[in-house]
Amino acid sequence: MKPYKEMSREELQSLKTELDKQFEDAKGKGLKLDMSRGKPTPAQLDMAMGLMDALNSGSDMKTEGGIDTRNYGLMDGIPEARRLMADIMGGVPMENVIVYGNASLSIMYDTVSRSYTHGVLGSTPWCRLDKVKFLCPAPGYDRHFAITKLFGVEMITIPMTPAGPDMDLVEKYVSEDPAVKGIWCVPKYSNPQGYSYSDETVRRFAALKPAAEDFRIYWDNAYAIHHLYEDQQDEILEILSECEKAGNPDMVYEFASTSKVSFAGAGIAAFASSKANIEEAKKFMTIQTIGHDKVNQLRHVRYFKDMEGVKAHMRKHADIIRPKFEAVLSVLDEELGGLGIGEWTRPHGGYFISFDAMEGCAKAIVARCKEAGVVLTGAGATFPYGNDPKDSNIRIAPTYPTAEEMAAAADLFVLCVKLVSVEKLLA
């Protein structure tokens, strides 16, 4: 079929009649699928059930250093879990890692909240400043933007490229505006595009010359080990050491978790940063908590053992979710290839495919899908304030449904893309 934009009005009209009919048929199928969030599928969770046997009533509950994980203490996490999370984050020294509870999002919230109430290493608390700004590479992760929005932070959209955020713009804002206090990054298999930052991008991050002494890179390494393929794996430079080399040791906060390794709701999360930043976080932690769940930390280490164990586990994850990505991509290729009404990413890892529709079509496509029983992430969610200026980006989360459901959902999705595009061209 030829590109829609080359079609005559009559061709478009007759196409619309056909698509309308297909859409009515699709509605009749009573689909009920959710592709809105990056949720692991039950088969992935089943695979980690050995975790539940890693500790039993006969287990030695002590750390390698002899500390009882069941009792209070060890604010920064058990050493073996710090080592494992350090490895997952690409070889950060374990001294630079604190292991927290079950959600890295909570650590990010907490870090922003603490900066707001108490400042960063002695700088003015953000609540005492007239204006605080964050750079938000977009499309990006809606939950990042929700945190900064909640604290009244002004969010500035930075365009994404396949090599990472537009670094010319990042450098300009960071070096010129002392109100810019942070930037949200998902450096590897980015949410939603699946892009990984190039070495040059990482080095330019590390070499930033911030106007604000309390500027920090929020480096959410959520998909550090979440490859889809054995033979096509993205790797990124380790940011902590790059920052140190560039003379900016305190400039980055890194976050990671096992939410998409073990259990989405019951994993362990970690924070990595410079010695000074770690010491500051711990100073607050002694007031904020009696420590995180060390038993679950021990359970994870006993189960996965080491990085090799984690990698083997992640290969099994890939085997489960790769067919779903491929099911979506093959429908997109076959049905939309050459039509000029959409572009999409082909990630080597992560949890999402990013789809860009014709301008002004995303909201309508999501609405149409919903009408026929397929829930997508709300259009606009991938931009600060939920506002996609082009109304174009849609995040597809293929992991939760089965491959068959995913194919059915993708069929509906492409149908809606075609229909809305035709309507747009006719309008």
Add this chain to the structure above:
Amino acid sequence: MKPYKEMSREELQSLKTELDKQFEDAKGKGLKLDMSRGKPTPAQLDMAMGLMDALNSGSDMKTEGGIDTRNYGLMDGIPEARRLMADIMGGVPMENVIVYGNASLSIMYDTVSRSYTHGVLGSTPWCRLDKVKFLCPAPGYDRHFAITKLFGVEMITIPMTPAGPDMDLVEKYVSEDPAVKGIWCVPKYSNPQGYSYSDETVRRFAALKPAAEDFRIYWDNAYAIHHLYEDQQDEILEILSECEKAGNPDMVYEFASTSKVSFAGAGIAAFASSKANIEEAKKFMTIQTIGHDKVNQLRHVRYFKDMEGVKAHMRKHADIIRPKFEAVLSVLDEELGGLGIGEWTRPHGGYFISFDAMEGCAKAIVARCKEAGVVLTGAGATFPYGNDPKDSNIRIAPTYPTAEEMAAAADLFVLCVKLVSVEKLLA
């Protein structure tokens, strides 16, 4: 022996010579004991090891409503855990309960922090106010005071009585000063005195007429089910329903956890409050976290089953720690009874015994104990800003050492009390 204050200078001198000698002997014993924190002893933790078998790789991981605890979702906790925590809090409706992660202290910190950054049900955020004050019944829990201190809250000491805080003073401050935004309470088996609030005290709390619309009672029900005796159990009125009856439904935040029921570092914690307060907390939670560890919630419910299971478990706890309390009390009775140099509480539950030395002696007693190898909670820690105006109160935490160690530590403690008191009287 006669009261020290009735002794002549000569008698005191010769007593001091004898006590000095005993102290030197004691130092020679090389004691190394920690009575500084309310830590469960390994035997208590061992008792809960069945918790590690409550879930295994063959377990159904779904809630009673069919939700997979391993995945994202159920922000307010699994229903069966909400019900259990509601029962532990003395019969709060489960709809008024949110189950969190492993530490109620984190919920308290979070609640203060959120009030500071975003206010309470629409009131002015505390960070925008010139002055915020908290009432602090004292002696009290040092970690409460540490939270409010961190947020620059002015802390006002309220004297404690065996029936609870001095309510005349509480009523006066709360009704007259709109800067008073909260009060820290441990209503049952209070930390450190082991006092439980009388029905009249609870009703007066519920009937407060705050000058500030955002005044809240921080009701830390940490020892709700932590009885030492079968036949002498304190009970307190359920504060949420009392507040509702008194027309103040939103005035209380209640906190509890299983830290001293299951594992100190890996239990589950809960927050209970009115519908409006719960809704507000959940609104923030959707931004702050992907949810708490529901697998650990499920593990707790599968292990304890219900309130009867919890009560049976707590009876075994009592059997382990009661002898330690009694060992301390019998040494105090025998060695200090009638000397007029100290008073102490005889709690029916909780984790502490509170000791009041002669004015100006607490710091010196703690220092002497430390010199001979017994670490006590720092003198003053039980008061806001770590400042006990009388330098008199010492918190004794008898749970962690064995009964034999506890007796040895108590022997040293009374020796130090005698020695410091004699020195004080001679000075």
